[in-house]
Amino acid sequence: MAGSDFSGEHAQAELLLVGGGHAHVAVLADLIRRAVPSTLRIVLLTPEPRLRYSGMVPGWLAGQHGAGEGLVDLAALAARAGVELVLDRCTGLDPVARQVRLASGGTIAFGLASFDTGGEGRAAALLGEDPRLLDVRPIGAFVERLAALRASGRLPARVVVAGGGAGGVELAFGMRNLAAAAAPPQVTLATGRAGLLPGFAPAVRRRVAAALARQGIAVIAEDVRFEGGSMMAGASSLEPADLVIAALGSAAPAWVRESGAATDNAGFLLVDAHHRSTSHPHIFAAGDIAARADRALPHSGVHAVFAGPVFAANLRSVLAGEPARATYRPRWNNLYLMNTGDGSAIASYGPLAAEGAWVLALKHRIDKGWTAKYARLADASGDHL
Numbered sequence: 001m002a003g004s005d006f007s008g009e010h011a012q013a014e015l016l017l018v019g020g021g022h023a024h025v026a027v028l029a030d031l032i033r034r035a036v037p038s039t040l041r042i043v044l045l046t047p048e049p050r051l052r053y054s055g056m057v058p059g060w061l062a063g064q065h066g067a068g069e070g071l072v073d074l075a076a077l078a079a080r081a082g083v084e085l086v087l088d089r090c091t092g093l094d095p096v097a098r099q100v101r102l103a104s105g106g107t108i109a110f111g112l113a114s115f116d117t118g119g120e121g122r123a124a125a126l127l128g129e130d131p132r133l134l135d136v137r138p139i140g141a142f143v144e145r146l147a148a149l150r151a152s153g154r155l156p157a158r159v160v161v162a163g164g165g166a167g168g169v170e171l172a173f174g175m176r177n178l179a180a181a182a183a184p185p186q187v188t189l190a191t192g193r194a195g196l197l198p199g200f201a202p203a204v205r206r207r208v209a210a211a212l213a214r215q216g217i218a219v220i221a222e223d224v225r226f227e228g229g230s231m232m233a234g235a236s237s238l239e240p241a242d243l244v245i246a247a248l249g250s251a252a253p254a255w256v257r258e259s260g261a262a263t264d265n266a267g268f269l270l271v272d273a274h275h276r277s278t279s280h281p282h283i284f285a286a287g288d289i290a291a292r293a294d295r296a297l298p299h300s301g302v303h304a305v306f307a308g309p310v311f312a313a314n315l316r317s318v319l320a321g322e323p324a325r326a327t328y329r330p331r332w333n334n335l336y337l338m339n340t341g342d343g344s345a346i347a348s349y350g351p352l353a354a355e356g357a358w359v360l361a362l363k364h365r366i367d368k369g370w371t372a373k374y375a376r377l378a379d380a381s382g383d384h385l
């Protein structure tokens, strides 16, 4: 724990922000722009002082970004917003007693709490344990492990990527174009039986399949798992493999289900259109940890980012003793830009697909624009508001 005096059990935060995720950075920005009343005690509880922006990780693999890029400085934003930072992990929630438990053993009491912790990796649960298994979640640990492999010169020559969603696809391209590799690694993308990019338009799937084939990335539409120490796809072995990367979506942390707050069937915090808990009105949630009760909303960074300002407005209203009125209405279609690692990218927008270096340039502009906005806000030296 750092930057805080929460050593005991009874310190009370008027607003407790749990997790420095993509929606909570918008809340910090809102607090900075509107200048929080100094009498309010607001706390950010998160294990790392910086948030790694996942959208830039495939580009980092391919050498398009440095490791220092694509980070949001949560500590600096919190300092500018007048928010206390507690570097610790939430391991329990009691919504009735209005307390969260910390990994270090303490507790934080709150009046109003907001959750944006993302989901947890489930690679070992789905594939089995193996020292070569690397879960993409948490994304910071994923980057650290690959950076360590790169630094030691022990980059993998044969890689299996498990997961046929946009994350798995981009990681397969990133690994195929791995910067600093002596030769391009052999990459197999195991999509699972659901196949490549379920939920995406046929035009997008066709372009992605063609790009995978062009780059020599093998695609297997089978569920994979470790059996007797071997990576298997159905009855076939995928050995030899030096590294197995899993991008299999996220699971809800156990402490959410155990809290007694309303959850969906998968254990994610159930919220209404204001992103307020359907069971406990003093609890809010956004990003991958939340599940909307009124509509299906895929777990993706786009929704965490777009819900952020709505979420911030509602927290502000409730702190001021007013009702939460703002609702997050997702757009009908969202733009997804998949980096193919070779200087190009594929765009998906509803039924439409496009491809080229210009798509990658657009992706870089959007991604760098998002992180630069927060870097400017975190910079206390200038007036960037």
Ligand SMILES: Cc1cc2nc3c(=O)[nH]c(=O)nc-3n(C[C@H](O)[C@H](O)[C@H](O)COP(=O)(O)OP(=O)(O)OC[C@H]3O[C@@H](n4cnc5c(N)ncnc54)[C@H](O)[C@@H]3O)c2cc1C
Residues within 6 Å of the ligand: 018, 019, 020, 021, 022, 023, 024, 045, 046, 047, 048, 050, 051, 054, 055, 057, 058, 088, 089, 090, 091, 116, 117, 118, 119, 136, 139, 166, 167, 168, 170, 171, 247, 286, 287, 288, 289, 299, 300, 301, 302, 303, 304, 337
């Ligand atoms: C390789 C890859 C590429 C992706 N690219 C895209 C993309 O281009 N577009 C897109 O829309 N989505 C993309 N995604 C999905 C996207 O990363 C997630 O949907 C998004 O990060 C979810 O944001 P979040 O705010 O819910 O949580 P996160 O971004 O995961 O942030 C969670 C925060 O909470 C903290 N935290 C975690 N547990 C705790 C705890 N117990 N207590 C306190 N704090 C905690 C974490 O340290 C972190 O700061 C990609 C995913 C991957 C793996």
